[in-house]
Amino acid sequence: MDISGGIQASLAGRYALALFELARDEGKLDAVSQSLAALRRAIDESDDFRTLVTSPLIGRKESAQSIAAIAETMRLDPLTRNFTGVLAKNRRLSQLGAIIRAFGTLAARHRGEITAEVTSARPLDAGQVDALKANLKSRFGSDIAVDLNVDPAILGGLVVKVGSRMIDGSVRTKLNTLAQAMKG
Numbered sequence: 001m002d003i004s005g006g007i008q009a010s011l012a013g014r015y016a017l018a019l020f021e022l023a024r025d026e027g028k029l030d031a032v033s034q035s036l037a038a039l040r041r042a043i044d045e046s047d048d049f050r051t052l053v054t055s056p057l058i059g060r061k062e063s064a065q066s067i068a069a070i071a072e073t074m075r076l077d078p079l080t081r082n083f084t085g086v087l088a089k090n091r092r093l094s095q096l097g098a099i100i101r102a103f104g105t106l107a108a109r110h111r112g113e114i115t116a117e118v119t120s121a122r123p124l125d126a127g128q129v130d131a132l133k134a135n136l137k138s139r140f141g142s143d144i145a146v147d148l149n150v151d152p153a154i155l156g157g158l159v160v161k162v163g164s165r166m167i168d169g170s171v172r173t174k175l176n177t178l179a180q181a182m183k184g
Contacts, residue, residue, distance in 0.1 A: 010098070010102070011092070011095060012095040012098030012099045012101075012102055013098075013102045015087070015092065015095060015099050015102075016098075016099045016100075016101075016102030016103040016106060017102070017106065019032065019079075019080075019083050019099070019103055020103055020106040020107065020110075022079065023079060024110065026079065028077060028079055029107055029110070031077040031079070031080075032077060032079055032080050032103070033103070033104070033107055034077070035074075035076040035077045035079075035080035036080060036100045036103055036104070037100075038074055038076065039074075039076070039080070039084070039096065039100060040097070040100050042070075042074070043096065043097055044150065049070065052066055052067070052070075052093070053093045053094060053096050053097075054093075054094050056094075060088065060089055060091060063088040063091075063093060064085055064088040064089050066088075067084045067085060067087075067088045067093065068081070068084075068085055068088075071084055071085075084096070087099075101117075101147060104145065104147055107145070108145035111143070111145070112142070112143065113142065113143040113144060113145040114136075114140055114142045114143070114144055114145070114162060114163070115144075115145045115146075115147060115162070116136055116144050116145070116146050116147070116160055116161065116162045117147045117149065117160070117161040117162075118132065118146050118147065118148050118149065118158055118159070118160050118161075119149045119150070119151050119154060119158065119159040119160075119170075120148070120149075120150060120151075120154070120157075120158050121150070121151065121152050121153075121154050121155055121156050121157070121170075121171075122150060122152070123148070123150055124148060129146060129148070132146065132158075132160075133146060136160070136162070140162060144162075153172065154170035154171065154172045154173075155170065155171035155172045155175070156170065156171035157169040157170040157171050157173075157174070158170065159173075
């Protein structure tokens with residue numbers, strides 16, 4: 001069964017699909033998913049790691065050495081370690097965030113889940129995520145995998161994207177709507 005959809009249309013999607021198929025065939029989807037989640041947290045939380053991943057000024061050799069050391073320190077699974085090394089050697093570390101998102105979508109489809117991209121003004125705790133998943137499951141009738149993002153610019157509330165549908169409950173949008181209504 002082909003679950004790649006339109007993902008392979010992008011560079012990041014092709015890398016994600018290759019990693020997904022390898023992890024699936026080796027029975028290591030959970031381990032790779034956990035390692036990629038750890039990398040996502042590192043990108044979000046560490047300015048130094050984000051610079052390593054995105055800076056074009058860091059050469060292939062230095063990038064590969066750095067990512068290998070970080071992967072060892074983070075105790076990433078061997079498949080993800082090798083994969084990040086390939087990204088560094090091919091100068092594709094800048095695609096890591098998009099690759100992680102695409103991999104998450106592929107893994108969710110494989111498990112029969114729908115992926116929801118959720119943006120909040122501040123990080124959600126486990127209880128909030130569970131409540132959100134339950135709400136979305138009742139609304140869409142399927143298990144939901146949540147891809148969490150933080151964007152302080154939305155001021156508060158949530159923006160939820162599921163497929164082509166978007167639910168925008170952000171304070172920023174409500175304020176903009178109110179401002180438009182007041183202009184008459």
